[in-house]
Amino acid sequence: MTEETILDIKDLTVDYDTQGLFRRLVQRVRVLENFNLQIHRGETLSVVGESGCGKTTLANSVARFKQPTAGQVYFEGRNILTMDRATFRQTRSEMQMVFQNPYNSLNPRMAVLDLVSEPLVTHEKMPRIELKNRVEELLVEVGLSAVQMDSYPHNLSGGQAQRVALARALALNPKLLLLDEPTSALDVSVQAQIINLFQNLQKKFGLTYMYISHDLGVVQHISDRIAVLYLGEIVELATRDKIFQSPQHPYTQALFSSIPVLDPDSNQERIVLEGNVPSPSDPPSGCRFHPRCPYVLDVCSVEKPAIHSVEEGHWATCHLLDKE
Amino acid sequence: MSNETIIQIEDLHIEFPAPQGVVHAVGGINLEIKKGQIYGIVGESGCGKTVTGKAILQLVPPPGKIRGGQILFYGEDLVQKSEKEMQKLRGRKIAMVFQDPAAALNPLFTIGDQLMGIMIHHEIAEGDDLQYRAVEIMEDLGLPRPKDLLNVYPHQLSGGMQQRVMIAMALSAKPDLIIADEPTSALDVTIQSQLLDLLDRLRNERGITIILITHDLGVVSEICDELSTFYRGRIVEQGSVREIFQHTKHPYTKGLLGAVPNPQYLGQELKVIPGSVPINLEPIQGCCFASRCEYVMDGCRQSDPPFVALNEDHLTACYLYEEGISKGD
Amino acid sequence: MGEFRIHGRPFGFLQRPRVKPGSMVWYFKRDKIAFTSLLLFLIIILCAVFAPWLTPYPNEGIGEPNISNKLLPPSSEHFFGTDLLGRDLLARILFGARISLVASFSIVTLALVIGTVLGACAGYFGGGVDEVIMRITDIFLAFPSLLLAMVIASVLDPSLENAIISIGFAWWPWYTRLARAQAISIRERDYVKAAMGIGVNNLAIVRRHILPNLLTPILVQGTLDLGSAILTLAGLSFLGLGVPAPTPDWGSMVREGRLYLLSGHWWVAIFPGLALFITIMVLNLMGDGIQEVSNPRARSEA
Numbered sequence: 001m002t003e004e005t006i007l008d009i010k011d012l013t014v015d016y017d018t019q020g021l022f023r024r025l026v027q028r029v030r031v032l033e034n035f036n037l038q039i040h041r042g043e044t045l046s047v048v049g050e051s052g053c054g055k056t057t058l059a060n061s062v063a064r065f066k067q068p069t070a071g072q073v074y075f076e077g078r079n080i081l082t083m084d085r086a087t088f089r090q091t092r093s094e095m096q097m098v099f100q101n102p103y104n105s106l107n108p109r110m111a112v113l114d115l116v117s118e119p120l121v122t123h124e125k126m127p128r129i130e131l132k133n134r135v136e137e138l139l140v141e142v143g144l145s146a147v148q149m150d151s152y153p154h155n156l157s158g159g160q161a162q163r164v165a166l167a168r169a170l171a172l173n174p175k176l177l178l179l180d181e182p183t184s185a186l187d188v189s190v191q192a193q194i195i196n197l198f199q200n201l202q203k204k205f206g207l208t209y210m211y212i213s214h215d216l217g218v219v220q221h222i223s224d225r226i227a228v229l230y231l232g233e234i235v236e237l238a239t240r241d242k243i244f245q246s247p248q249h250p251y252t253q254a255l256f257s258s259i260p261v262l263d264p265d266s267n268q269e270r271i272v273l274e275g276n277v278p279s280p281s282d283p284p285s286g287c288r289f290h291p292r293c294p295y296v297l298d299v300c301s302v303e304k305p306a307i308h309s310v311e312e313g314h315w316a317t318c319h320l321l322d323k324e
Numbered sequence: 325m326s327n328e329t330i331i332q333i334e335d336l337h338i339e340f341p342a343p344q345g346v347v348h349a350v351g352g353i354n355l356e357i358k359k360g361q362i363y364g365i366v367g368e369s370g371c372g373k374t375v376t377g378k379a380i381l382q383l384v385p386p387p388g389k390i391r392g393g394q395i396l397f398y399g400e401d402l403v404q405k406s407e408k409e410m411q412k413l414r415g416r417k418i419a420m421v422f423q424d425p426a427a428a429l430n431p432l433f434t435i436g437d438q439l440m441g442i443m444i445h446h447e448i449a450e451g452d453d454l455q456y457r458a459v460e461i462m463e464d465l466g467l468p469r470p471k472d473l474l475n476v477y478p479h480q481l482s483g484g485m486q487q488r489v490m491i492a493m494a495l496s497a498k499p500d501l502i503i504a505d506e507p508t509s510a511l512d513v514t515i516q517s518q519l520l521d522l523l524d525r526l527r528n529e530r531g532i533t534i535i536l537i538t539h540d541l542g543v544v545s546e547i548c549d550e551l552s553t554f555y556r557g558r559i560v561e562q563g564s565v566r567e568i569f570q571h572t573k574h575p576y577t578k579g580l581l582g583a584v585p586n587p588q589y590l591g592q593e594l595k596v597i598p599g600s601v602p603i604n605l606e607p608i609q610g611c612c613f614a615s616r617c618e619y620v621m622d623g624c625r626q627s628d629p630p631f632v633a634l635n636e637d638h639l640t641a642c643y644l645y646e647e648g649i650s651k652g653d
Numbered sequence: 654m655g656e657f658r659i660h661g662r663p664f665g666f667l668q669r670p671r672v673k674p675g676s677m678v679w680y681f682k683r684d685k686i687a688f689t690s691l692l693l694f695l696i697i698i699l700c701a702v703f704a705p706w707l708t709p710y711p712n713e714g715i716g717e718p719n720i721s722n723k724l725l726p727p728s729s730e731h732f733f734g735t736d737l738l739g740r741d742l743l744a745r746i747l748f749g750a751r752i753s754l755v756a757s758f759s760i761v762t763l764a765l766v767i768g769t770v771l772g773a774c775a776g777y778f779g780g781g782v783d784e785v786i787m788r789i790t791d792i793f794l795a796f797p798s799l800l801l802a803m804v805i806a807s808v809l810d811p812s813l814e815n816a817i818i819s820i821g822f823a824w825w826p827w828y829t830r831l832a833r834a835q836a837i838s839i840r841e842r843d844y845v846k847a848a849m850g851i852g853v854n855n856l857a858i859v860r861r862h863i864l865p866n867l868l869t870p871i872l873v874q875g876t877l878d879l880g881s882a883i884l885t886l887a888g889l890s891f892l893g894l895g896v897p898a899p900t901p902d903w904g905s906m907v908r909e910g911r912l913y914l915l916s917g918h919w920w921v922a923i924f925p926g927l928a929l930f931i932t933i934m935v936l937n938l939m940g941d942g943i944q945e946v947s948n949p950r951a952r953s954e955a
Contacts, residue, residue, distance in 0.1 A: 050512035051483070065846050089852040097850050105843035109865040118861075119851045157600050158369075168847070187368035188539060192583035192594035199593070214513060217542070221585035221594070244587070258517040260542025262584060264566045272521055273514045275468070276482050 005074075006176055006208050007039040007062070012071035014054075014061050029281040031057045032232045035071070039176070044202065044209040046219040048255070049229035052277050055212045058229075059178045062210070063097050064088065075176070093123055093172035100181040102161035106153040112139070112164050113149040119171040138167040143197060159190035163197070170201070176208045183218065195222060216259045220244060225313075228252045231280060231288040238314035248316040250293045287319065295320060329396075330501060330533050331357040331380065336393035338375055338384060338557075348604040349375050349388065351557040351612075354631070357550075359500070362527055362534045364544040364565070366580075367554030370601050376554075377503045377537045381420055382410045397501075416446045419494035423506040425486035429478035435489055436474030439496055446497040461492050465522060484515035491522065495532075502526075505537045520547050541584055545569055550637070553577045556604055556612040559631075563638035573640045575617045611643070619644055687942020693935045701750035714744030716899030724918050734920040737909060738899075742920060746928050749901040753932060756817055756896075757882035761875045763821030768828025769871055773863050775829065776836025778855070786829065793826040799888060806894040813902075816895045820885050824878070831874060835867035873944050880936035887929055903929045 012035040018027045031054045039045045047055045060066040062073055064080065072079045080091055099105035106115055116135045120126060126134070136146040142163040153161050162182060169177060179198070183191040199222060201207060213219050219226060226243050228236045228251065236249040247253045254271040273292050278284055284291050290300035299319050308321040338350035350372040357363045365373045378384050380395055382402055395402045397418070402410070414420075422428040430438060439458040443449045449457045455474065462470035467488055478486055487507060494502050504523070508516040524547050526532050536548060544551055545565060553561040553568075553576065561574040572578045582595030599616045610625040611617070617624065621643060629641045705711040713719055722739035725731055733742035775786040793801065798820075805819035839845060840863065848858050887904030889895035896902040903925040910922025 050514060063846075063850055065849065092850060092852045097847070099843045099847065101843065105847050107844040107848075107862050107866070110861070118848065118853065122851055122853050122857075159600060165847075168851075172851075188541070188580055189368060189583045189597045190600070192596050195585075196593045196596060216513065217585040220587055221590060254514060258513045260540070260546050262541055262545050262569060262581060262586065264545045264569050270517050270521075272517050276484055276515070277512065 004041045005038045006041040006076060007037075007210070008072075008074040009035060009037045009058075009062065010072045010074070011036060012058075012061060012068055012073065014057050014066060014068045014071075016057075027281065030232070031280050032061070032068075035232070035234070037227060037234065037237075039208060039210055041175075041208055042202075042206055043224040044211055044222055046211040046213060046223040046226045047229060048213060048216060048219055048226060050214060050255075050277055052231060052280050053229040054232040054280070055229055056180060059097065059180050059210065059212055063095065063178060064092075093119065094174050095176045095178065096169035096172070096174040097178040097180065098162075098165055098169050098182045101185045102158065102165045103153055105165050106161060106168075108153050110152070111149065112144075112151050112153075112156075115153075115164060116167045116171060119168060123172060134171075135167075138171055139164075141170065141201070142167045143193070157190070158186045159193060162186060162194055166194075166197070166201075170205075173205075174207070176210065178210045178212075180212045181214070182211075184213070184215065191218070198222065216256060220259075228255065231278065231283055233288060233317070234315075235289065235318070236314075236316040238310070238316075242311065242314045246310075248310050248314075248321065249289075249318050250295050250320075251289050252316070254294075287317075326359045328359045329356055330359040330398060331355075331535070332394075332396040332399075333376075333380075334394045334396070336376070336379065336395065337391040338372070338379055338388060339391045340388040345605045348607055349557050350379070351604065351607060352393070353552075353554075353557075353559045355552050355559065355562060357533060357535065359533050360527060360531050361549045362523065362536060362547050364548035364551035365535060365537045365554060366539065366541065366544055366551050368539055368580075368601065370556075370603075371554040372557040373537045373554045374505055377420070377505050377535060380503060380535075381414055381418060382407075383414075383420075415442060415494075415499070416497045417499055418501045418503065419497065419499040421487075421490050421494050421502060421504040421507050423509055425483065425490050425510070426478065428490055429486060431478055434475050434477055435481075439474075439489075439493055442493055442496045448497050458496070461496055462489075465492050465495070466518075467492065484511050484518065487511060487515075487519060488522070491519075491526075495526070499532065501533045501535065503535045503537070506539070507536070508540070508543060509538070516543070523547060541580060553580070556601065556608065558608070558612045558641070560613060560642070561638075561640040562631075563634075563640075567635070567638040571638070573634065573638070573645055574613075574642050575619050575644075576613045579616075611641070686938055687945070690935045690938035690942065693931075694939055697750055697932055697935065698754065700747050701754050704744075704747040704751060708741065708744040708747055710741040710744040713740035714748035714901060716740070716901065718899075724913070724921070726918075727920055733924045734918075736906070736921050737913065742906075742924055745901040745906060746903070746925060749903045749906065749925065749928065750932070752813065752896065752900060752902045753883045753886070753929075756813060756886050756902075757879045757936075759817045760820045760824070760882040760886070761878050763817065764824035764878075765828050765871060765875050767821070768825035769832040769864070769867070771825070772829035772832025772834075773836045773859055773867060776833040777840050777859050777863050779837075783833075787833070790826040790829045793823070794830075796823075798823045799885060802885060802889060803892065803894055806889055811894065811897040813896050813900060816886060816889055819894075820882065820889070828871060828874070831871060832867055835870060836863050839863050839866050873940070876943050877937070877940035880933040880940065883929065883933055883936070 012032055013030065014032040016029045016031060017025055019025060035058070047058060049055050057066060061068045068081065073081050075091060075095060078091070080088060083091065113132065113135055116138055117131050120131060120134060135149065139145060139148060144160060144163050144167070148156070148160065156164065183194050186194060195218060198209070202209060211219070211222065220240065223240045225237065225239050227234050228249065230251050236243060236247065236252045243252065244256065247256055254273050257269065257271045271294065275292050278291070286302045287300045287305050290296050293300065297319055305317045305319045307315050307317050309315055310321065333353060333355045336350055336353050340347040340349050353376065365376065367373045375384060375388065379390055380402065382405065384390060390403055393403065436455070436458055439461070440454045443454055443457060458474060459470045462473055465488055467473060481489065508519055511519065520543065523534055527534055536543070538544060548565050550564050551568060552559045553574065555576050561568060561577045568577065572581055579595065579597035583597065585594060597616055602615060610627055611629050614620050614624040623643050629643045631639050631641045632645055633639050634645060700707060704714060708714055717740070719739035722735045724737060725735040727734040731741050731743065733746065736742055736745065771786050775783045801823040802819045805822055806816060809815040809819065845858060845862050848862055886895055886902070887907065890902045890904030891908045893908070896905055898905065906925035907922050910925065913921050
């Protein structure tokens with residue numbers, strides 16, 4: 001892990017608009033507003049949060065599947081949001097996404113060979129033999145073998161299918177991988193295999209990961225840094241150890257306390273939050289977490305908290321830190 | 325928790341015909357659940373846990389069929405009951421809560437209609453009493469503004485709320501037993517906490533027995549009293565949660581626990597069970613886990629290891645522990 | 654490898670390599686009506702293919718008249734009797750099967766290909782492309798299809814090819830709507846996003862990802878339409894706008910024969926009519942069977 005920034009998200013604002021008759025704007029839901037985040041080369045940065053927090057929108061915007069309303073995304077210094085199509089097509093190969101459900105992210109009508117070779121075919125002209133060899137190399141890299149080349153996604157188990165998706169993502173030697181809940185759809189034992197694979201590949205190829213997940217156990221295991229999101233805003237950002245040792249934001253505390261612990265004797269107090277996550281279309285005033293916060297103060301419903309630096313490399317946005 | 329047995333399953337076999345042969349989804353399981361327990365049925369996909377839950381209600385989806393064994397509910401065999409008799413039990417004595425609330429709630433009817441509909445069907449209440457009872461149930465469950473909820477449609481609610489409504493519906497006829505199939509998988513972690521708390525309270529305050537079908541060992545360690553680990557349609561380990569988590573015996577259960585990221589072992593690779601789950605096309609020869617077990621011995625492939633009691637709350641089927649003595653633990 | 658897995662896929666074990674046909678065939682076999690109609694359909698195809706060898710009167714089948722045998726009732730020499738030009742009716746019907754089958758497949762294929770490509774593009778690209786294509790489609794849909802086919806047919810010279818073209822061009826809009834709806838849902842899927850993320854260009858995405866995945870309902874619709882195609886062609890021929898004499902087309906045969914119904918020569922119109930009836934029924938039942946089978950079936954969870 002280095003301090004060099006590979007991905008710099010600046011003031012990103014993303015809206016989902018519903019259009020009515022004659023393309024008139026009926027409703028605008030602002031999922032992300034003035035969002036800022038930097039990812040360092042070689043690190044695993046996990047983005048955690050619950051439904052409605054905007055983490056998937058974040059990934060989609062970075063990959064340009066969703067056009068943001070405002071802001072910049074600098075990949076290796078270049079703003080990918082303003083690139084023309086041709087240049088971006090090239091850049092895309094350096095930044096690949098792995099989706100949650102491999103049966104949805106692999107075309108069910110294509111065999112493994114075609115699926116993994118699609119990136120190669122799109123960007124380079126290779127003779128068929130070379131193509132097959134390269135695909136075999138990639139399959140071996142992810143723990144599969146050439147035997148699977150003729151299989152279709154539905155012939156594969158969940159774990160195997162996700163490995164194929166990973167092989168496809170690696171085909172163009174990307175620098176950054178956006179992983180959107182890549183193990184949520186898998187069984188526990190398979191998940192373990194895939195996570196070990198992610199970590200090994202990262203060491204081997206020097207990959208940078210943006211890991212989106214709601215599974216805090218996994219996140220604790222693999223992350224270098226963690227960003228906690230609530231309703232489109234980062235409430236806390238820190239290195240893994242610091243955030244687990246001393247979470248500052250009440251939401252982070254509640255979130256971490258609800259990680260089930262595999263020890264029936266442990267009497268860990270679970271902080272149970274009241275109420276539900278509000279809808280992004282109607283966010284609370286001031287600090288967005290205030291209606292559910294166990295430590296809410298008067299100022300919380302009025303003013304948005306500032307970003308406080310708790311210690312080196314650890315930030316939280318909470319009025320409780322104002323006094324310090 | 326009393327000593328009365330509410331559910332006893334004996335030698336249950338469930339089969340599914342498929343183009344390539346017959347799949348043995350459940351191959352002879354035995355378990356006993358006492359009244360007032362929260363019992364965990366744990367396993368990964370394809371292990372037979374969901375179909376077992378459905379079998380209790382005699383709702384095994386065709387073309388699957390129960391091919392043998394008994395499911396005793398307060399001593400009466402449900403497998404032998406007619407459809408009419410089962411309909412009297414379903415919802416009334418035994419209720420089921422499904423994984424996907426959106427699929428279980430009828431989008432065309434309001435919450436109130438669905439709740440009251442159940443009560444009318446099971447003759448719990450009638451007339452003006454209905455609304456009052458419906459509101460009462462929702463209040464008990466801690467649902468906000470229950471009077472307003474009566475007129476709300478399922479799609480207007482969040483996943484967590486829908487799940488709680490489903491539980492309200494399951495409770496409306498005051499059942500003795502609730503079978504919850506992966507009730508928290510689709511939910512956010514903070515909502516999951518709320519739901520687990522709720523299930524715990526139901527058991528403590530009303531003495532309702534809960535069967536929790538899940539793959540999430542964390543959830544099991546939180547609220548379950550006893551559990552059975554399923555693998556390929558068989559139970560490989562069974563007993564109290566404390567015993568099994570602290571003195572895990574069966575290699576598969578060990579593998580499952582090892583695969584979950586544990587803060588104590590940060591930086592190490594997660595323990596992995598090699599290979600993947602094979603399909604049960606013929607009855608399994610020998611131990612169901614033999615093909616992936618790191619402790620496999622010759623005898624394992626020959627015959628099915630017997631279920632052995634290690635102490636009064638811990639049973640397992642593994643040749644490492646024949647006659648209760650561990651070999652090379 | 655190549656084993657079937659239940660792992661994480663509720664009904665994965667019901668599917669075989671090469672996607673659905675494996676399991677579909679298995680379910681098809683269990684549906685007796687569909688299976689029987691498939692067998693009958695195969696018999697019809699065999700009749701069509703081996704027509705010249707199944708009758709002692711192949712030339713009459715094609716159209717050569719034999720006036721001396723005019724309007725003979727069914728007998729051991731002529732099982733279905735002869736028509737107004739003395740041609741053996743059974744032979745005519747066997748050769749007519751060729752026309753009907755070839756025509757119905759061609760019509761459906763033509764309509765399907767045009768409609769699907771247009772619909773897929775409209776659905777995937779959206780925006781202006783979608784507007785233009787759908788407005789043209791709407792214009793075509795404003796007319797009853799038979800009428801439209803008749804108009805086109807009347808402008809062209811009467812021939813089998815032109816009859817096929819007329820009906821095909823009247824039918825494509827239905828496939829366009831179907832394909833468009835499918836395309837809109839497919840373009841939101843992760844594998845399309847993944848292709849975009851790889852940098853695949855739009856046309857390749859349509860060709861590789863959208864089209865193959867929207868085919869199933871389209872093909873089901875196509876099978877259902879085969880029967881209608883025969884009927885429409887028969888209709889056109891009956892009105893004189895379809896296949897010209899002396900080509901043996903069942904519709905034209907009914908047209909010729911209707912003049913003789915009252916004079917007691919019932920066989921000239923009835924037998925071709927029966928052939929039409931049976932074939933269309935068989936195709937419809939088969940189509941129903943395929944439609945049943947291609948819907949996700951009994952979901953068995955483990």
